[in-house]
Amino acid sequence: MKPTIFTRGVPPRESLPVDALADCAHQVVLENGPEILQYAPAAGYQPLRELIAQQCSVPAERVLLGQGSLQILDIILHCLLRPGDEVAVEQPTYDRVLTLMRRTGLQIMPVPLQKNGLDLGKLEDDLKNGRNIRLFYVIPDFQNPSGRVMTLEERKELIALSQTYQFTIIEDAPYRKLRYSGEDVISLFDLSPQGVIQLSSFSKLISPGLRVGYAVLPQNLIKVINEYASDTYINPSYLNHAIVYRFIANGYMQDHLAFLKALYAGRLQTMLSALQQQLSGRCTWTQPEGGFFVGLWVDDAMRENIYSKNAEEFGLKLSDGRGFFVTGGENFIRLPFCALQTDEIQDGIQRLSKMLTT
Amino acid sequence: MKPTIFTRGVPPRESLPVDALADCAHQVVLENGPEILQYAPAAGYQPLRELIAQQCSVPAERVLLGQGSLQILDIILHCLLRPGDEVAVEQPTYDRVLTLMRRTGLQIMPVPLQKNGLDLGKLEDDLKNGRNIRLFYVIPDFQNPSGRVMTLEERKELIALSQTYQFTIIEDAPYRKLRYSGEDVISLFDLSPQGVIQLSSFSKLISPGLRVGYAVLPQNLIKVINEYASDTYINPSYLNHAIVYRFIANGYMQDHLAFLKALYAGRLQTMLSALQQQLSGRCTWTQPEGGFFVGLWVDDAMRENIYSKNAEEFGLKLSDGRGFFVTGGENFIRLPFCALQTDEIQDGIQRLSKMLTT
Numbered sequence: 001m002k003p004t005i006f007t008r009g010v011p012p013r014e015s016l017p018v019d020a021l022a023d024c025a026h027q028v029v030l031e032n033g034p035e036i037l038q039y040a041p042a043a044g045y046q047p048l049r050e051l052i053a054q055q056c057s058v059p060a061e062r063v064l065l066g067q068g069s070l071q072i073l074d075i076i077l078h079c080l081l082r083p084g085d086e087v088a089v090e091q092p093t094y095d096r097v098l099t100l101m102r103r104t105g106l107q108i109m110p111v112p113l114q115k116n117g118l119d120l121g122k123l124e125d126d127l128k129n130g131r132n133i134r135l136f137y138v139i140p141d142f143q144n145p146s147g148r149v150m151t152l153e154e155r156k157e158l159i160a161l162s163q164t165y166q167f168t169i170i171e172d173a174p175y176r177k178l179r180y181s182g183e184d185v186i187s188l189f190d191l192s193p194q195g196v197i198q199l200s201s202f203s204k205l206i207s208p209g210l211r212v213g214y215a216v217l218p219q220n221l222i223k224v225i226n227e228y229a230s231d232t233y234i235n236p237s238y239l240n241h242a243i244v245y246r247f248i249a250n251g252y253m254q255d256h257l258a259f260l261k262a263l264y265a266g267r268l269q270t271m272l273s274a275l276q277q278q279l280s281g282r283c284t285w286t287q288p289e290g291g292f293f294v295g296l297w298v299d300d301a302m303r304e305n306i307y308s309k310n311a312e313e314f315g316l317k318l319s320d321g322r323g324f325f326v327t328g329g330e331n332f333i334r335l336p337f338c339a340l341q342t343d344e345i346q347d348g349i350q351r352l353s354k355m356l357t358t
Numbered sequence: 359m360k361p362t363i364f365t366r367g368v369p370p371r372e373s374l375p376v377d378a379l380a381d382c383a384h385q386v387v388l389e390n391g392p393e394i395l396q397y398a399p400a401a402g403y404q405p406l407r408e409l410i411a412q413q414c415s416v417p418a419e420r421v422l423l424g425q426g427s428l429q430i431l432d433i434i435l436h437c438l439l440r441p442g443d444e445v446a447v448e449q450p451t452y453d454r455v456l457t458l459m460r461r462t463g464l465q466i467m468p469v470p471l472q473k474n475g476l477d478l479g480k481l482e483d484d485l486k487n488g489r490n491i492r493l494f495y496v497i498p499d500f501q502n503p504s505g506r507v508m509t510l511e512e513r514k515e516l517i518a519l520s521q522t523y524q525f526t527i528i529e530d531a532p533y534r535k536l537r538y539s540g541e542d543v544i545s546l547f548d549l550s551p552q553g554v555i556q557l558s559s560f561s562k563l564i565s566p567g568l569r570v571g572y573a574v575l576p577q578n579l580i581k582v583i584n585e586y587a588s589d590t591y592i593n594p595s596y597l598n599h600a601i602v603y604r605f606i607a608n609g610y611m612q613d614h615l616a617f618l619k620a621l622y623a624g625r626l627q628t629m630l631s632a633l634q635q636q637l638s639g640r641c642t643w644t645q646p647e648g649g650f651f652v653g654l655w656v657d658d659a660m661r662e663n664i665y666s667k668n669a670e671e672f673g674l675k676l677s678d679g680r681g682f683f684v685t686g687g688e689n690f691i692r693l694p695f696c697a698l699q700t701d702e703i704q705d706g707i708q709r710l711s712k713m714l715t716t
Contacts, residue, residue: 010397018391025597026384033376037565039368067425067569071591099589207395211425211595231457233429237569239383240595 001315004340004348008319009144009292012339015260016207020252021243028242036238042230044214045241051248052214058193062217064225067236069172069199069213070096073137075228076197076215077104080168081134088136090118092295092324092332094144094172097137109133110326113146115284120157127165135168140188142175142291145324145334149289152185159192173200174213177257179290180265194218202244204292205257210240264338267345268294271337274349282357285335296333302356303331314355316348359673362698362706366677367502367650370697373618374565378610379601386600394596400588402572403599409606410572416551420575422583425594427530427557427571428454431495433586434555434573435462438526439492446494448476450653450682450690452502452530455495467491468684471504473642478515485523493526498546500533500649503682503692507647510543517550530557532571535615537648538623552576560602562650563615568598622696625703626652629695632707640715643693654691660714661689672713674706 028036036045043049044065053060066072081087083105089097091110101108109126112119127133136158140150150158162169171188189198201213217225229236247253271294275285285296298306307330311318321332333352337345386394394403401407402423411418424430439445441463447455449468459466467484470477485491494516498508508516520527529546547556559571575583587594605611629652633643643654656664665688669676679690691710695703 008397013392013396016392016395018387018395021395022384022387022391025387026380029376029380029383033380034371034374035567037374037376037379037567038371039366039561039566067595068591074590096589096592103589203397208397209393209395209593209596211591211593231454231461232432233426233569234454235567235569237425237595237598238567239598239601243597 003315003317005317007317009336024243024246028246036242040235042226042235045238048241048245056216064215065241066213068211069201072215079224079228085134088133092145095323108326118154133167137170139172145293146295147286147288147293169196171196171198174204175291182289212240212244267337270342270345274346278349278353292336292338294335298331305356309355314351316351361673361675363675365675367694382601382604386604394600398593400584400593403596406599406603414574422573423599424571426569427559430573437582437586443492446491450503453681466684476512491525495528497530503651504653505644505646505651527554529554532559532562533649540647570598570602625695628700628703632704636707636711650694650696652693656689663714667713672709674709
């Protein structure tokens with residue numbers, strides 16, 4: 001039995017615009033070879049910076065292009081914080097960010113994501129009691145791993161808290177443009193363009209392998225973060241930036257995004273239907289309108305089955321839910337749906353139901 | 359007057375094989391798109407790892423490909439050392455490495471490069487007296503910034519010291535294949551394939567902008583360094599690795615290297631002749647047989663002219679020699695010759711002579 005792989009949140013092979021990217025790669029090297037094949041400033045390929053700046057209504061100098069957004073986050077953590085500093089995250093959150101924060105020696109305060117939302121009340125109590133949070137890392141749209149979207153009220157409250165208690169918000173937004181139904185909620189960045197660092201990337205929109213991520217930085221951090229990036233890797237690969245720029249400038253993006261949304265919307269619908277059919281009343285899960293993931297919370301009665309059973313015997317590969325939590329997570333399962341065919345999703349949820357309930 | 363730029367060691371525009379790289383980029387995306395456009399292991403594109411491994415006579419698992427070799431060095435420093443640890447470098451050495459070491463909180467012990475060679479006697483005395491050097495970073499071939507090649511005796515002595523006193527040697531070898539005359543000296547890595555970490559890159563051989571560097575790691579460091587790399591940026595861009603692989607596999611490398619050597623050999627010769635003509639008896643300089651740089655030591659009598667005069671008024675842009683030194687360097691000037699035309703080199707050295715002697 002071929003296992004259903006519910007582990008990594010990767011785009012499927014069929015989503016990659018191979019032919020268009022081959023043409024873009026050829027075109028940019030021929031047209032801009034001497035520039036993109038040379039050493040260059042750390043901030044990244046100027047035409048792509050300008051394009052992103054235009055979309056965000058900021059000057060291009062505020063856009064830093066890198067090699068994926070994770071590494072930019074690493075640089076930001078190094079520039080803004082010292083070992084022992086305290087930072088906050090949603091719980092659950094993106095496991096790789098927890099790893100980065102831990103190795104930087106940061107204290108991580110989890111703010112629980114619950115059925116009724118992000119527990120900002122607890123955060124406020126802690127801040128009132130003198131807890132010194134320096135930074136809040138948050139994925140407001142189709143969160144990894146839960147799939148949840150932060151409400152407008154939560155966004156406003158979080159920004160108000162950041163202003164009162166003087167902490168930096170990092171908004172990671174790689175899934176934001178992958179909305180399959182419903183309406184956008186205004187981004188934290190648009191609510192507070194001077195006070196929020198927005199991270200995003202083209203990994204989920206064009207190709208992860210190109211490693212093109214970016215940050216929109218506040219004016220006062222541009223110099224220090226650019227210098228740290230330059231000291232680390234001189235400059236990121238402009239070739240990759242230029243390919244992304246060319247893909248957009250050639251007009252491929254709009255159709256490609258429509259194609260991705262159509263592809264993923266069906267898979268999400270299949271996932272939600274399968275969960276309803278197999279696990280209704282026995283587990284709770286999010287109802288995402290976009291992104292890559294559904295977050296599943298297993299009822300306490302079945303929780304021990306996650307660890308006592310061997311998932312592979314049931315034809316499953318599962319991430320360990322605890323990886324997304326600072327503490328706890330034993331009853332959490334992340335279910336990525338984008339890279340699975342309809343029948344794989346249906347089989348996978350049936351197998352999961354069997355594993356959890358027998 | 360257009361200034362002569364003696365600052366950065368970059369390959370000239372005319373050295374970049376633009377058309378071949380455009381074809382390689384197109385070819386690799388078409389042929390391997392789904393692999394190189396996807397997330398992947400941090401170690402890098404397997405065919406290029408295997409090719410490098412073959413050249414170094416090691417198993418491919420020992421080769422880590424990254425995004426330039428500087429960042430791999432940063433990762434190695436993080437994995438092997440703690441703030442306060444002591445490391446050694448040649449003095450002068452590559453300025454960016456000093457920056458990395460300082461920001462990692464390392465104590466840097468300079469080992470002077472003198473007329474009669476690297477002062478390993480002083481290093482040995484210090485080690486005997488209990489100084490705990492954890493790592494020695496060295497550029498044995500056509501060193502940046504001096505252009506010097508370490509003798510076989512020095513190489514053997516350094517390796518013997520590293521074995522007696524248990525420190526790691528990092529051999530950075532980006533210029534090694536750019537020898538324009540004379541014979542190769544065996545690399546530190548080949549003298550001690552288990553005990554030396556070799557770094558290199560394709561920045562000086564194909565294109566800096568591709569950001570393809572690599573390390574050949576000892577067996578016991580493979581896991582920890584791969585994990586740190588993965589935790590930092592998930593994976594480097596396989597597209598760039600695949601382009602380099604394709605460039606070599608298509609057979610372009612041999613001719614390209616011959617072209618580079620012919621181009622740079624003439625420029626080096628012009629530089630050495632101009633120095634002989636303009637500054638003989640008044641300065642000393644290295645006599646490199648390859649690489650990118652000639653290192654110039656200004657006699658004490660003229661030293662103050664470097665700082666009291668405004669180089670730009672003499673039509674020059676110079677690096678501050680002190681950047682390559684832990685202490686001192688006031689009488690050192692790095693002279694990169696590869697990116698300058700013959701007449702620019704002649705004019706530049708004439709201007710330098712004027713600045714130093716009037």
